[in-house]
Amino acid sequence: MKYYNDLPEIENCDIVVGIPSFNNAETIAYVAEQAARGITELGLKGTVVNSDGGSNDGTREAFMKANTLNIPKHSLVYKGIPGKGSAIRALFEFAHKANAKVFVMLDSDLRSVKPWWIERLANPILSGKTSYVTPLYVRHKYDGTITNNICYPLISVLFGKKIRQPIGGDFGVGKELIDVYLSKNVWETDVAKFGIDIWMSVTAVVESSKKPVQAALGAKVHDVKDPGKHLVGMFLQVVRTLFDLVALHLDKLDKFNEIEQTDVYGSQVQEKVEEIVIDLENLKNRAKQNLAERLHSLDYIPKAITGKILSTGKLTAEEWAEVVFESLVLYRKNKDEDIVMNLLPFYFARVAGFVEETFDLTSEQAEKVIEAQLEVFKTKKTEYAKRW
Known part of the structure; x- marks a missing residue:
């Protein structure tokens, strides 16, 4: 064809x-x-x-x-x-x-x-x-x-x-x-x-x-x-x-x-990257507003996590990984597209959290934060594997 x-x-x-x-x-x-x-x-x-x-x-x-x-x-x-x-x-x-x-x-x-x-x-x-x-x-x-x-x-x-x-x-x-x-x-x-x-x-x-x-x-x-x-x-x-x-x-x-x-x-070429500015306050506000609109369908997420977003608009790597795996387990069972829609405010909140955590770091230093988050996901996988 x-x-x-x-x-x-x-x-x-x-x-x-x-x-x-x-x-x-x-x-x-x-x-x-x-x-x-x-x-x-x-x-x-x-x-x-x-x-x-x-x-x-x-x-x-x-x-x-x-x-x-x-x-x-x-x-x-x-x-x-x-x-x-x-x-x-x-x-x-x-x-x-x-x-x-x-x-x-x-x-x-x-x-x-x-x-x-x-x-x-x-x-x-x-x-x-x-x-x-x-x-x-x-x-x-x-x-x-x-x-x-x-x-x-x-x-x-x-x-x-x-x-x-x-x-x-x-x-x-x-x-x-x-x-x-x-x-x-x-x-x-x-x-x-x-x-x-x-x-x-x-x-x-x-x-x-x-x-x-x-x-x-x-x-x-x-x-x-x-x-x-x-x-x-x-x-x-x-x-x-x-x-x-x-x-x-x-x-x-x-x-x-x-x-x-x-x-x-190949050997990596160390080149200068363009500066990127993220609107942090907009991210936090989007996280809070989007979460408030979807809160009625989020009973599978711990209230401590949703409450934190509503008050601060941000998440840690540990909180984000927990939300991702909870969503993944539930999605695997019923393929409900709303589960992915529900992830949006948590994504905004995690990016906001990452921006604050790395504000004073170089891109090379921030890479260590990304690697540390991967290790958090590795630990969460062990916890959630029993529920596949």
């Missing part, structure tokens, strides 16, 4: 670099040009492909005007539910049709991508070491709040692989895994939206015959969003997908009692 508009016959190639987009006219040409340089430097036969969600700002036109150094480029209009996952599904199909040895995915809003990113994301697959490469960035302490507070700790403790950026947006995927992804009947779910990255990562961990590898990519500079203002939809789609994956693979969780380090390809 084709998941995109008709194109001329697709030629076989070694590598496809795919760029999903929606209203990214200002940045997509730069991403395409860096991708083409990376393909050229590798000496591979490749193609750069854009999969667009109906942009109205000239994104596709900007992409097609990019100087890709005689590397062929195509712009697709994908079919299916509007969302990032549907765009990527079309790119998977394109890579499959091109019989590509490796597919590399880049976010369309990147301002820090370099040509050598292509080698870092592709070479571990081309060398046969892995079928899945995740990014490892240098990031500001307040960037990636969904990753830091739920995706990273849960994948680590439940699936036994320490993957620092499982929803980072820039990935390498081998032919074997593309076939696995295209075979799944998930494209009418949140996987078609922002659930795609976490689904790709967990599926790679559970179903690939090879262990994932992380590619050291230096700093990620992109369009940063304030968690209290812009990330509600993304949070819900990512967490619902993650909870569904936990329920799907429940029979495998007992074997992941230890957390394995994931190999890193």
Whole structure:
């Protein structure tokens, strides 16, 4: 099945670099040009492909005007539910049709991508070491709040692989895994939206015959969003997908009692990251207001925790981990989407707590707080495993 508009016959190639987009006219040409340089430097036969969600700002036109150094480029209009996952599904199909040895995915809003990113994301697959490469960035302490507070700790403790950026947006995927992804009947779910990255990562961990590898990519500079203002939809789609994956693979969780380090390809480049400012008072107020509206359906959460949010608007790592596991256990039993909706005020409160805890810390120092939170999740997993 084709998941995109008709194109001329697709030629076989070694590598496809795919760029999903929606209203990214200002940045997509730069991403395409860096991708083409990376393909050229590798000496591979490749193609750069854009999969667009109906942009109205000239994104596709900007992409097609990019100087890709005689590397062929195509712009697709994908079919299916509007969302990032549907765009990527079309790119998977394109890579499959091109019989590509490796597919590399880049976010369309990147301002820090370099040509050598292509080698870092592709070479571990081309060398046969892995079928899945995740990014490892240098990031500001307040960037990636969904990753830091739920995706990273849960994948680590439940699936036994320490993957620092499982929803980072820039990935390498081998032919074997593309076939696995295209075979799944998930494209009418949140996987078609922002659930795609976490689904790709967990599926790679559970179903690939090879262990994932992380590619050291230096700093990620992109369009940063304030968690209290812009990330509600993304949070819900990512967490619902993650909870569904936990329920799907429940029979495998007992074997992941230890957390394995994931190999890193390349030396990390220590680059300066952009400063990120989070509206702390807005986060606290959103936590209090959102919780007050949903309090009637939160009898499964200890009153000490809900009372703390109503008075302070923030949570500790221990309180947050308890709420996540209580929610996960309940969701596994009845798949009620309101359980994920109910997590929102706790997420706002935990981010607010993290901001206060790390206000005077560097991003490197704040990373130790994130690692300490992971250890809290590990302890909570032991407590809650009996209730799976």
